[in-house]
Amino acid sequence: MRKPIKVEEAIERVMNESMEGEREYVSLEESYGRVLAEDMKATTDVPWFDRSPYDGYAIFAEATQNASTNSPVLLEVVGTVGAGSVWEEPLKPNQAVKIMTGAAIPDGANAVIMVELTKEVVKDGKAYVQIKRKVSKGENISRIGEDMLKGSLLVEKGTVINPGVVAILATFGYHRVPVMKKPKVVIIATGSELLNVYEPLEKGKIRNSNSYMLQTQILRAGGEPVVFGKVKDTFQETYEAVTKAMEEANIIVTTGGVSVGDFDFLPKVYEKLGAKLLFNKVAMRPGSVTSAAVLDQKMLFGLSGNPSACYVGFELFVRPYLKAMLGQKNCYLKKVQAVLKKDFTKANPFTRFVRAKLSYDDGMLQVEPIGKDKSNIVSSLIEANSLIVLPGGTRGFQEGTKVDVLLLEDEQGARNWQ
Ligand SMILES: Nc1nc2c(c(=O)[nH]1)N[C@H]1C(S)=C(S)[C@@H](COP(=O)(O)OP(=O)(O)OC[C@H]3O[C@@H](n4cnc5c(N)ncnc54)[C@H](O)[C@@H]3O)O[C@H]1N2
Numbered sequence: 001m002r003k004p005i006k007v008e009e010a011i012e013r014v015m016n017e018s019m020e021g022e023r024e025y026v027s028l029e030e031s032y033g034r035v036l037a038e039d040m041k042a043t044t045d046v047p048w049f050d051r052s053p054y055d056g057y058a059i060f061a062e063a064t065q066n067a068s069t070n071s072p073v074l075l076e077v078v079g080t081v082g083a084g085s086v087w088e089e090p091l092k093p094n095q096a097v098k099i100m101t102g103a104a105i106p107d108g109a110n111a112v113i114m115v116e117l118t119k120e121v122v123k124d125g126k127a128y129v130q131i132k133r134k135v136s137k138g139e140n141i142s143r144i145g146e147d148m149l150k151g152s153l154l155v156e157k158g159t160v161i162n163p164g165v166v167a168i169l170a171t172f173g174y175h176r177v178p179v180m181k182k183p184k185v186v187i188i189a190t191g192s193e194l195l196n197v198y199e200p201l202e203k204g205k206i207r208n209s210n211s212y213m214l215q216t217q218i219l220r221a222g223g224e225p226v227v228f229g230k231v232k233d234t235f236q237e238t239y240e241a242v243t244k245a246m247e248e249a250n251i252i253v254t255t256g257g258v259s260v261g262d263f264d265f266l267p268k269v270y271e272k273l274g275a276k277l278l279f280n281k282v283a284m285r286p287g288s289v290t291s292a293a294v295l296d297q298k299m300l301f302g303l304s305g306n307p308s309a310c311y312v313g314f315e316l317f318v319r320p321y322l323k324a325m326l327g328q329k330n331c332y333l334k335k336v337q338a339v340l341k342k343d344f345t346k347a348n349p350f351t352r353f354v355r356a357k358l359s360y361d362d363g364m365l366q367v368e369p370i371g372k373d374k375s376n377i378v379s380s381l382i383e384a385n386s387l388i389v390l391p392g393g394t395r396g397f398q399e400g401t402k403v404d405v406l407l408l409e410d411e412q413g414a415r416n417w418q
Pocket residue numbers: 189190191193194206207208209210211255256257258259260261264287288289303304305306307309375376
């Protein structure tokens with residue numbers, strides 16, 4: 001007889017074993033989607049020189065003090081400066097330099113007027129810009145540091161690198177980016193009934209879908225899946241596969257063979273390996289047989305063979321452990337509250353994780369159980385973007401009730417499981 005523990009307790013036992021993984025450097029081009037391994041600070045001010053945000057004329061603002069439609073001011077245009085070039089001569093008050101967007105403001109100038117608001121006139125063979133309004137000091141100047149100040153913290157360690165972060169890294173010249181190594185997660189599917197996906201069906205057999213599902217879940221969580229394929233339901237094959245996995249994995253995920261059947265060998269494998277068992281029964285559905293053990297700082301997750309139970313077990317236990325290795329602060333699935341769109345009448349003494357579809361309709365978050373909810377069902381995973389959390393008890397849940405929902409596809413995550 002196994003003693004079920006609460007989901008919260010099971011997650012805590014897993015996370016108490018968690019540790020941060022190693023780091024490595026990748027090129028900026030390869031950094032998208034990786035997890036930043038260091039805090040990123042601004043190494044310079046941005047912009048680091050005053051520059052023009054418009055195509056126009058750099059001028060000394062005070063020279064336009066009395067300019068108006070009736071008495072325009074003429075400033076002599078002494079040259080043109082484009083982005084990337086520098087106007088070296090200090091500007092005199094009655095002069096202007098034609099300036100392009102992105103070019104450095106010449107010394108002596110303290111404002112820019114957009115080209116559309118001016119007219120160029122030629123007088124006595126000299127070019128002048130005609131200005132009919134007062135321009136204020138500092139107008140249209142992108143100031144040093146207006147975007148980022150040198151030394152300021154821009155992106156925290158543990159952040160998933162998105163296109164915006166890539167822009168920051170490029171701005172400060174990081175062509176090599178410190179990232180967390182992707183934890184290696186070995187997947188072993190156990191079951192004598194399993195066929196490879198390319199094999200035709202035979203009586204009593206099914207295709208190994210869990211390996212592929214897990215591979216994708218590992219990728220989604222930021223890990224590196226290593227697929228070991230399938231093993232028959234024998235102690236020897238299972239033991240050998242797990243032993244081999246110990247050599248290269250940070251995390252070992254098995255599916256199936258973890259319950260109380262005659263051919264469920266994982267409990268015996270953990271025992272023979274001398275792994276510390278964290279739990280072998282959780283008060284949840286699906287996934288009540290989910291087990292976890294730890295050996296030589298490697299976590300062994302024994303997920304159920306039943307596809308939906310396997311899926312849920314991964315998201316609740318493996319995902320946060322993996323994210324902690326990646327140094328992410330928000331390891332847990334984000335939890336929101338939503339209104340139940342349909343009755344869910346099946347009561348269960350265990351906490352229930354119902355595959356569901358969350359949507360934002362009529363100005364509120366609504367959630368709908370997908371339907372078939374047994375743990376051996378695969379089809380309800382297609383549309384699942386969330387899991388409704390229904391606390392254990394004897395009652396069902398009525399339409400209109402507010403329920404907790406865990407988001408499966410959210411990148412932000414949450415700091416706490418609760
Ligand atoms: N007497 C009891 N029997 C069972 C209990 C129990 O408490 N007492 N728990 C049930 C629950 S709940 C679950 S969940 C399953 C879990 O069993 P295992 O984790 O040992 O998994 P298997 O028996 O190996 O397989 C279960 C089921 O899943 C199919 N399967 C397995 N691997 C794959 C795969 N890679 N791809 C697709 N499908 C897979 C397998 O054919 C079985 O149908 O135990 C219950 N029994």
